Amino acid sequence: MSPSAHLALINFFTGDIQGGLGPFLATWLAASGHWSPARTGAVMTAIGVFALLLNGPAGAIVDHARHPRALLAAACGAILLGTLMIVPAAHDLVWILLSQCLAAAGGILLLPALTLFTLGIVGKAHFPGQQGRNQAFNHAGIVFAAILIGLGSHWLGAATPFWIFGAMAFGAILSVLWTPLHAFNGRRAHGWEENEPDEVEHRSGMGSILRNGRLALLAVALGLFNLANGYMLALVAQRLVAAGRDGGSWLAGYVIVAQLTMIPVALWAGSVAERSGRRRLLMVACLVLPVRAFFSAFVTDPFWLILGEVLDGVSSGLIGVAVPLVVADLTWGSGRTQTALGAVNTGQGVGGALSGLAGGAVVTWFGWQGAFLALAVPAAAAAALVFWLEESREVKTMPAGLEAGEEAGG
Structure with a gap:
């Protein structure tokens, strides 16, 4: 199986879980926990603010990651755990917040980790075409999950999205772990010379x-x-x-x-x-x-x-x-x-x-x-x-040598 096919599988399964439960959470809390719109809205806002503040740090964590495959699996695992934790907790505000912040953290980490993983597998020259395929499979996964939720709600009720999201996250973990370790090259992912030792980094300030x-x-x-x-x-x-x-x-x-x-x-x-x-x-x-x-x-x-x-x-x-x-x-x-x-x-x-x-x-x-x-x-x-x-395609790459404020080392 080609590395591109592994990326397609990962994107298919992560398509519907990146944004979290969203409106499904609000509907379920109203139906199962009898939450008021005001209380539900406050919780959704708190989770949204938490996710917003996490974007920058998540990207920095991914940039320094030596094992992005493990990071991807951990992000999907956080979404899976956060999704499953919520089912027995319809009446517990603190538990709802903890579970959904955990899932939100996984979702925020997922996008930069998957971008780095893609760059490390296909390289920048093939990134545009692969990014198009990634997004196509991502949207296909969203449609697939939406259909399953629509069909499953008749038998499983308001908790259907949780089981579908959990199954998709589990499928994503398996797809990530199934990707061969040798398919990813960390230096290729950052645009550094691949023949240099791994501990040599050319990281700008x-x-x-x-x-x-x-x-x-x-x-x-x-x-x-x-x-x-x-x-x-x-x-x-x-x-x-x-x-x-x-x-x-x-x-x-x-x-x-x-x-x-x-x-x-x-x-x-x-x-x-x-x-x-x-x-x-x-x-x-x-x-x-x-x-x-x-x-x-x-x-x-x-x-x-x-x-x-x-x-x-x-x-x-x-x-x-x-x-x-x-x-x-x-x-x-x-x-x-x-x-x-x-x-x-x-x-x-x-x-x-x-x-x-x-x-x-x-x-x-x-x-x-x-x-x-x-x-x-x-x-x-x-x-x-x-x-x-300006058009960015012709932008010169960063020089391999250190600039002012640049970090080096392993």
């Missing part, structure tokens, strides 16, 4: 990341993108409920449509990024989002709104492929790629966290149509920032 203007521009653009994108689907579902429609059923269908769209988009994006660069992908992703916002503002028929989720699949699918490629381009050889990816993910997370607050507020102020139009503003701003972001 943290200042090289903090002073990188293009990384900062990318983080701000992605924060604006997520500010517009994060709550848009929830607004669509809420407007359907307000109109007397079955918002829950349509929401499930929209999620599956978006994820199915992301599969071919990710494969296409990996190919385009390899041939034509990354900036084009980011531009298309950010320009599609305000189009989706305008479409959702003026279309209320739930059937035609499916087209809006196709647009969601296009924009989100492109972002998922392009962002790790740009970060790798801008930091290659520095030994800080995953630290930078964690910092950029923090920017995305801040935008996503504020999206619900902003979305709820603009509905109150401007009504449903005005809310979607308001969310188009940060989406357009994200497109404007990406327009000023």
